[in-house]
Amino acid sequence: MKKHRERDGLLPRMEARKRKEGFTYRYHPIGKKPINLGQDRLVAIRKVLDLLGAGDDVGTIARLWEQFQETPGWQRYSQYTRNDYKQCSGPLLQIFGDTRAADIDATHVSKYLRVERAAAPVRANREAALLSNLIGLAIDRGEAKHNPCREVRRNEEQPRTEAPDPEDFQAFAVWVASLGGQKAVIGMAAEYAALAGNRKVEFLDLAWPQIDEAAGEIRVKRAKQRGKKRGEVIEHIEITPALTELIARLRAARKDDCLYVFSNRYATHYTPAGFKTEWSKLMSKALELKKIGRRFTFHDLRAYYVTRHKAERGALPDLHANPATTARVYDRTKIVKRRGM
Structure with missing residues (x-):
């Protein structure tokens, strides 16, 4: 099918003629008299495309x-x-x-x-x-x-209000680790999300050179940045004792000097779709075997991190350009302490 480039909203060889009110349109076939197309631009364009045999799926x-x-x-x-x-x-x-x-x-x-x-x-x-x-x-x-x-008004979206229970999550992590193989890698990815607070899109392709144990930090590009900040915000995540222990287990599970920290069976990183499938299978099995009390999403682990960070360090972590977004979306604290007068 021929492709037609538009010029100022019109197809080639189309003419817009000014009237007192609006425009009238014409088409100039090669070597023939102009064809009147009426005053509706959309209808005029369709008529031209039909003449050219290219109008069946235009605008679909x-x-x-x-x-x-x-x-x-x-x-x-x-x-x-x-x-x-x-x-x-x-x-x-x-x-x-x-x-x-x-x-x-x-x-x-x-x-x-x-x-x-x-x-x-x-x-x-x-x-x-x-x-x-x-x-x-x-x-x-x-x-x-x-x-x-x-x-049209969009469907109302109810934000999730629960973070995974710490005992539930720890039980899940221990169970998945005991399974070994790729299931254990999925479990360690969940532990990383709970400890570092990164989105999947930010760490599924995490490479070993991004982990600088000498400097005590993990360097990750922050996702979902807009405008000039796109791809420019680099997070330096402190390597805590818990992360140090997790990194040691990940190194022990590393295959053939694979570049990626959370590698799949083909020694490359998981795709979002592939990881989602494996996570869903593990979560369903954990519920079936009663290893956890209730289902939680992988994204809930980001809320788990935020809620623990606030409880243990007294402040919300820097996850967004607007701190209010972090508070609104991820802070799922159930107990609020304040002073009396």
């Missing part, structure tokens, strides 16, 4: 998704965000893939959020964010006029 969400991945904005996203959007595209394209962006209205978006994706309301919000980006691209390309996603 499926085609916009392909085009979105070729934009400069896509290149600026972190690999984590790109992977997340790719996961979001699956269910989104099942419903809207063949639909033109211009034909989607607020009722369609609302139905998607409340009915078609009712079983996964939080994930549906992420998918709606992607849909909004795709319709925004359609507007830039002259293939839609407004973005209905901005008119």
